[in-house]
Amino acid sequence: MRVNWRTDRGTRNSFAALAAACETAGITLRPVASPESDITCYSLNSINAPRLLDEIRTAPCITIAGGPHASARYREVAAAADYVVVGEGEYVLPALITAIESGTGTVPAGIATSGAYTPANSCVWLDAYPPFSDIKGTIELSRGCPHACGYCQTPQLFGHRMRHRSIDAVVRAARRYRDVRFVTPNAFAYGSDGRHPRFDRLETLLQKLENDRIFLGTFPSEVRPEWVTDAALELVLQYCANRRVHFGAQSGSDAVLKAIRRGHTVADVIRAVERCRDHGLVPVVDIIVGLPFETDDDQQATIRLAAWIARNGMVHAHYFTPLPGTPLEATVARPLLPETKKTLGRLALAGKATGSWMEPEIRFFRQNQNG
Numbered sequence: 001m002r003v004n005w006r007t008d009r010g011t012r013n014s015f016a017a018l019a020a021a022c023e024t025a026g027i028t029l030r031p032v033a034s035p036e037s038d039i040t041c042y043s044l045n046s047i048n049a050p051r052l053l054d055e056i057r058t059a060p061c062i063t064i065a066g067g068p069h070a071s072a073r074y075r076e077v078a079a080a081a082d083y084v085v086v087g088e089g090e091y092v093l094p095a096l097i098t099a100i101e102s103g104t105g106t107v108p109a110g111i112a113t114s115g116a117y118t119p120a121n122s123c124v125w126l127d128a129y130p131p132f133s134d135i136k137g138t139i140e141l142s143r144g145c146p147h148a149c150g151y152c153q154t155p156q157l158f159g160h161r162m163r164h165r166s167i168d169a170v171v172r173a174a175r176r177y178r179d180v181r182f183v184t185p186n187a188f189a190y191g192s193d194g195r196h197p198r199f200d201r202l203e204t205l206l207q208k209l210e211n212d213r214i215f216l217g218t219f220p221s222e223v224r225p226e227w228v229t230d231a232a233l234e235l236v237l238q239y240c241a242n243r244r245v246h247f248g249a250q251s252g253s254d255a256v257l258k259a260i261r262r263g264h265t266v267a268d269v270i271r272a273v274e275r276c277r278d279h280g281l282v283p284v285v286d287i288i289v290g291l292p293f294e295t296d297d298d299q300q301a302t303i304r305l306a307a308w309i310a311r312n313g314m315v316h317a318h319y320f321t322p323l324p325g326t327p328l329e330a331t332v333a334r335p336l337l338p339e340t341k342k343t344l345g346r347l348a349l350a351g352k353a354t355g356s357w358m359e360p361e362i363r364f365f366r367q368n369q370n371g
């Protein structure tokens with residue numbers, strides 16, 4: 001059977017990872033721009049789902065959908081697609097394709113159909129699959145996150161336990177690149193449980209990488225503010241090429257940080273910015289405006305924090321988007337105050353702020369892996 005991958009913006013890393021996983025089972029995923037026989041696979045996110053669900057409904061072939069939107073809304077997606085991969089796909093997708101090819105009618109655990117769903121009873125061991133094969137993608141260093149930020153799909157999709165690709169497997173994959181960047185919920189947490197640093201393991205990884213330039217703690221491998229310690233920054237200075245460190249503040253209000261369960265305070269953010277500055281590194285700090293619990297005072301506090309950050313580094317601002325499957329799914333973004341738009345506009349004109357506080361779609365494509 002021919003098995004196709006429907007290409008679309010923002011799904012390349014999923015394609016790279018799943019093509020590599022399918023290859024280990026002897027299955028080739030062919031990229032296509034529209035559904036083709038015999039099987040076409042889709043990765044659905046909140047932006048492409050409305051458009052692609054219509055296409056899936058009328059596709060002239062067997063359809064398999066996965067990704068963050070399909071995992072969170074598997075019942076809705078199973079009404080359009082023949083099969084929905086709920087959660088991680090590396091093991092489940094090749095198992096499903098093999099089952100379809102065999103014609104036995106068995107459906108592996110982890111797959112939803114319009115009639116049934118049995119959750120997967122295991123999670124993926126990252127070293128069992130290369131991060132990519134012929135189709136190059138970013139190297140996924142770690143998966144899962146022990147935190148539970150209310151707006152984030154990562155723990156819902158990958159669980160609360162951090163799993164890491166081994167040093168040997170990372171070094172092997174990194175040889176395909178001259179400069180290397182990583183995907184991870186928190187780059188400084190490599191080798192740890194996500195709460196207690198294991199910088200010895202991180203340093204061993206950095207020592208073993210053979211690349212000309214290593215980028216760590218900068219997009220797409222961002223970090224959490226309380227992990228921006230002297231020890232972490234010294235590793236960046238010693239081993240990495242980036243002179244920016246990217247982390248999430250999200251709000252200038254401790255009440256809002258508590259409500260969205262960020263697990264850090266505004267003081268942690270200020271300390272992280274100061275530490276970057278003291279080490280000669282530029283902090284690039286994410287904020288989210290329009291969070292549902294924000295009062296006017298809270299939003300003003302976020303904007304004051306953004307203005308202070310901009311004097312010491314860069315701000316990356318985004319308008320809140322309630323994503324399916326997250327604790328904040330059913331909430332509504334609150335409007336921006338005129339002074340919020342004015343301040344962010346002024347910072348943008350000064351080259352101190354980037355982001356998408358007026359365009360939530362751009363926010364979405366950066367939202368899934370952010371410390």
Ligand code: SF4
Nearest residue numbers: 145149152185370371
């Ligand atoms: S935003 Fe970052 S720290 Fe928070 S749950 Fe998501 S990945 Fe974890």
